[in-house]
Amino acid sequence: MYYPFFVHEKTGEVSLKQDDYYNQIALPIKSNGDEGRWRWGIDNAEKRLSELYGKKVGDKFNIYEKDYLEGDDGARRIRPKSVLSGAAYSTDVSTKEYRAIMGKVDFSNPKSITLLSDLIIYATSPDENAIVMDFFSGSATTAHATIRSNIEENGNRRYIMVQIPEKITPSEDAYSAGYRTICDIAEERIRKSGQLEMKNSCKTNVDYGFRCFRVDSSNMKDVYYKPSDVKQAELDLFTDNIKEDRTPEDLLIQVMLDLGVLLSSKVEEEEIAGKKVFSVADGYLMACFDRDVTDDVVTAIARKHPFYAVFRDSSFSSDSVAANFEQIFDTYSPKTVRKVL
Structure with a gap:
């Protein structure tokens, strides 16, 4: 040295x-x-x-x-102060900020939006696609701070908030307002924070949206018996191997996880021959989980040349459609990777 x-x-x-x-x-x-x-x-x-x-x-x-505050290409990383202090960092101001968003839905010791936003700006560059992760997100102040830092620097940072769904007691005002877990409060706080920041900044190029996920069991039915233990009458239970309470959106998320498609990818819905079709990442993945899917639906999807095409095993309207499925893709989109749930 x-x-x-x-x-x-x-x-x-x-x-x-x-x-x-x-x-x-x-x-x-x-x-x-x-x-x-x-x-x-x-x-x-x-x-x-x-x-x-x-x-x-x-x-x-x-x-x-060299220590740049701003360069030719816009905002640059700046050196953090040795001591972070000021009214904006105080618990009193943080509580007032929270109540201005959530009203009487109280939350103990919310963190300072300004403090977290400053730390995010110190630690990340606005254009590096940084992911800000908070494993104990509480009321999701970190999500709000990430949105604000993006507004200040025209950034593209994203966030992941993780929180155990701690239950709210019936004696709390939040319970009377309809919230049952801390996660419910955080979800609403992120939604209102995005609306507030968009209104105050008037910037439409910042992504204010988010998706909410929870840890759950598989979408697929569990089979506990050997084939010899299953009676003929019970076989009807397994004509569809997907649990009855699962939505098409549930199945789409499972497919995205299985195929390594980012959960933050753009998801659009379109109607093809009367069936709902999901288009993910501008058609990179296309999926249809409706029932009675016909050759017309399969052909229309194949003609769009997705990288992945996914259907439900019990979706096809007839055995002939199921039999023609591969041939249709071989004809119109032979490079598409096909998957059936």
């Missing part, structure tokens, strides 16, 4: 090699004359020379790291 930099006296440009241009030497000498060390090793310094500049102080040159 002890090595020389070479500086151009007028421009402050820095190099690790000495020549006629870089002719001033800078060493990590302490103010008392003792030998010190640089914060970066020489390999790191060589990669980041453009972030350094040299400046003469007294009779020697010092090396400094």
Whole structure:
């Protein structure tokens, strides 16, 4: 960590090699004359020379790291303050901010939106597709702070909030207002925060939307018996291998997880021959879970050339449609990966 930099006296440009241009030497000498060390090793310094500049102080040159507030390409990362303080960080202000959004639906010790937004801006660049994750999200202040930091910097950060669905007691005002778990409060807080920030900023290029998921069991029915233990009359139970209470949206999320499609992907619904068809990520994945799917529906989907096409095993209107399924795709979209639940 002890090595020389070479500086151009007028421009402050820095190099690790000495020549006629870089002719001033800078060493990590302490103010008392003792030998010190640089914060970066020489390999790191060589990669980041453009972030350094040299400046003469007294009779020697010092090396400094450049600190940008803003550059030609917009907002840049800034160095955080050594001490974070101020009224905006206080618990009193945080509580008032929360109540302005959620009214009488109280929440103990909500965190400061300003504090979390500042930390997010310090830690991430606006254009790096950062994901801000909070494993104990509570009322989802971190989600609100992520939205606000995106507004301030025209950023594209996303967030994941994780919270155990702690139950709200009947004696609390939140229970009377219809909330049953902390997650219910957080979901509504994110929705109202997005509406508030959109109204205050008038920015429409920021993504204010979110999706809410919960951990659940498989969508598929459990089979506990050997084939020899199942009576003929019971076989009708398994003509559809999907649980009765599952929605098409439930099945779509399972498929997205199975295929590695991001849960944040854009999901659109369209109607084809009277059936609801999901188009995910601009047609990368197309899925139909309605019943009585005909050749026309399968053909229309195949003609769109999705990478993945997914149907429900019991969806096809007849055995002939099920038999023609592969042939239709071989004809119109042979590269499509087909999957049947």
